[in-house]
Structures are given as structure tokens and as C-alpha cells.
Amino acid sequence: MTVYLPIAELSVNILIILGMGAAVGFLSGMFGVGGGFLITPLLIFYNIPPVVAVATGANQVVASSISGAITHFRRGTIDIKLGTVLLCGGLVGATLGVWLFSLLRRVGQLDLVISLLYVVLLGSVGGLMLWESIGAMRKAAKNQSTPRRRPGQHNWIHGLPLKMRFKKSKIYLSVIPVATLGFAIGILTSIMGVGGGFIMVPAMIYLLRIPTSVVVGTSLFQIVFVSAYTVIVQASTNYTVDIVLAFVLMIAGVIGAQYGVRVGQRLRGEQLRALLALLVLAVGIRLAIELIIPPKDIYSVVSAGFGF
């Protein structure tokens, strides 16, 4: 059963797209991640033009993050003030990112940059996570308790000017690192089609020392708005958001996520992290191989469409 994707300009098997969306939704529910970093590479492996995969991936991120953001909002675990500072940086970053995206596309280096960014980010994040979770599993086997990080610890970031009081987080922090983090994530959202939670959450916990209780909610708050903004800007500058593809992915994704959450609750934290790390590394390696092996045709043609 095929469906024609009007923006990607190709026919795809709807069952494969549904399966992809459900699988990524399941994993994102299981691991508590947005899934943008999995859906975009999968779409690229399935020959969807990277320009379309990225912009459509951002749309899928909106759907997969919104319900989580609403839940956190109801529970009061979003620091709106902190989230707004992040968001300000994020919107600037996303604007710059879309501009960079158009520029790279014009000079013909977009596909390469997307793949390279994925390889570097997935490789490093996956590697670190695997290392950390294996360490945790070893310690658990030896019945040792993992050393807890002291939230009172300060680093150079806390010496920066322009400090602001964030009441909900009970933290007095410079806006510079917060907005910079938002900015960097905004660029990644628009170039890679990811929400960026897998980088933002650790950065907020370990670098900014924001209490864990508000980190996930606040990062989801930023992700929803930045990815929604990215979708709108991508749609109006590059015309690359494929609404048919996005809708099929979304439907399958949100349903898959519900089942993923249930399975995730039965697994142990460090096992989950190790599995996620392996998955992230596998996707990164697959993309790296694509860059290294000789292409089928060293020539490509691009015209008003996306080329063939």
C-alpha cells in the first residue's frame, strides 16, 4: 500500500512509515526521549530527501513532546521563567539554523553537514551514555551505591554576570549560559530535526545545576515551542515540511509511545540507558558508514525540486 508524499515528491509504503513511527514512538516512550534523533536518520535511510526529513522530523517532535509538556505543566514542574530564557535563545538559534540550512542547501553541502552532525552527536552522546551505564551496572552488581552529585557545587558558569533569580528552580543564575544553551539547541533543531532533549537535559543537570525535578518539564517546554517555530519557519522559507509524512509518523508515534512507556516502567534505569546508548551508537555508525563507502553514483542532479 503506497502513499504519495507531495512535498518529498515520492511514493512510499505507508506500512513502513507507520512501522517506523510506531517503533520510534515506542522507544521514545520507553526511554523518555523525543525521538527526533531517531526518526530523521530513519527517514534518510528510507531515501526521503534529508531536507524533507529534517523539517518533517521537527513536526513529529512537536507531537511527541506536547503531551509530556502538558503533563509537566499540570504538575507544576515547569520553570516558566527559566524556560522563557531558554526559549529566547532557542528562537534566535532556530532562526539562524534555518538560514544556515538554506545556505548549505544552496551550496550543496546540506546532506553532508546533517550526516556529519548526526555522526558526531550520536557517537559522542551514545558513547558517553554507554560508558556511564556500564559503570553503573558494574557498581550495582558489586552492590555499591553510586556517588550522588552534590547540587551545591559551583563551577565557572556560576561566576557569569547578568544573574537572574529563578524562583521555581530555587536557583540564582546568569542568563548567559541558559540563553546560550537554548541557542545551541535551537540550531540543532532546525538543522537536524531533533528536539535536543538528549543534550539539553544532561547540560541543565550537570552544567547549570538546575534541580532534576524541573529539568525535564522545562526542557520539554522549550522543545515544543522551538520545534513548532522551526516547523513554521522551515515551511515558509524552504517549503520542506511534508504534512502527509508528518501526520502518518505522528499517529503511529503517539500510539507507540503509550506502549513504550509501559515497557519502560518494567526495566531498570541503567539497563534502559545502556540499551538507548547502543541504539544511538548504532544509528550513528550506520550514518558514518554511509559517508565512508563509495556512493553508487558520484554525480547528482538537483533542479527546482529535490533532485533524483
Place this chain on the structure above:
Amino acid sequence: MFALARLCLVSLLLALAAPAAAQVREDELSEFSEKLEIGISTDEISITSDFRGADLTIFGAIDGFDEKLLAQGKYSIIVTLEGPKEHATVRRKERVFGIWVNTRSMTFELVPESYSLSSTRDIETIAPPGELGNMGIGVDHMRLVPLGFVGDGSNLGEFRNAFRRIRETSGVYQRDPGGVRFISSSLFRASVRLPANVPNGVHVVRAYLFRDGLFVAAKALPLTVVKTGLEQAITRAAHDQPLIYGLFAVLLAVITGWGASLLFRKE
């Protein structure tokens, strides 16, 4: 398909009976007495979303022909269907520090997005390459003019060949030596292929008459290709109302995400 078949039938009747409405006269001054007439019954083709490509039939007649030459089979006909023109960029990958990177590129000025050619026989045997090259008939003779600075032009040939090869393998450029047949002494029928990914816009049907390797007459008819259906409406919305389209895409995501969380919470 039925619609197309009917269309062909109608065009046949029209071509036989009287000058059709869609016929466009393009009288050319020439020393030859022969004239070429072609007709298609419509100047617009609607393509639905399940379109998998189709054959378009064009009927034509040679007027003022020489009986003897016709009997000897000296007349040859080439019919082309040329899609709308766009700039096209060819890029070449090279290995840089172990990874494959697009390093060189060349943009060709206004080349057709699709091109189907039918002829009475292989076009290389119809006219000398110089003549075909001058007129830009056939994929191999199509004008590929690079845009901007191309250096010494030493790699022009390889980029042109790559362009032709990729367009032919993807099926948007096609040729059918034998697609034009005489159905009576001077009446011919040509079928050109509309590829599945036929671009929207104004296409041009061109017919060329050759007599013993010499170009005699040509005729052109415009043909508008309009895609219809939901997919086309989406494409149009994405390009004409991009902001609203983007907002709608976000709204759809919000409803889907929120809706699913409400739906599953009740269970």
C-alpha cells in the same frame, strides 16, 4: 486511461476532419512545399494523484508532399514533448579525508524538466548530428549551457554526460525510435510517454519533418499539465500559503499529541 484513449480518438477524428481548436499554426517561410500539421484534442491534461505515467498520442499530417519521395520513405518525423524549463545543478562527489563530499558542481541554464522523444527511426539516422545539434533535438543534442564561470571547461563534457545519464535513468528523459508511425500515406500517429513524475506547467509538443536528412518544417503546440487531487492541493498550499501551511502542520501535531494523551489517560 479511458479518458486518454477517448482523447486520442477524438484527436484522430479532428485531425482527419477539420483543423482542431487546439491546433496552432506556426507557418514558417521555407523553400520546401511540404507543410506539417499536428493536433491534440486538448491543451490541458489533468493528472490525478494515482498517476503512474501514460502515453500521449499526437496525430499529424504532411501536406504538399512529393508522392515519389513519400513512396521511397524519404520522409522522417520526430515528435518531442518538452517539459517546463528550470536551471539544473549537477554535483560531483570526491573523497576528502575519507568521506564523500560534493566538491564540484555545474549549473545548466534552463533545461527541460522532462523530455520524451518519438521518431520514425533512430534520430541519428534521420539527420546528421550537426543538424540535430543546431536544432537541439534529442537528449544527446540538447543544449546544455553552463551558467556562470566554468574555468577552462575541461570537465564540461563529463558533467553534461552525467546530467543526461541521470535524467535518462530516472525516466524523465526518454526516447522511442519507432514511436511515430504512418497510418496512411501522409497521416502519422506519434505516442510520447508522460513520465510518472511529470512536472506541472506548460509542456510543448514539437514535431519536426525531415526529408532525406534535411529539415523541412516544424510545428509546436502547448500542452498544460495540471495535477489534481489532495496531494496537489497540499503542494499548492505549501508553496502559495507557506505560513498558514506551517501553522496548520503545527496545529495538527498539537492535536495529535494532546489527543493521544487524553485518549490513553482514560483507559
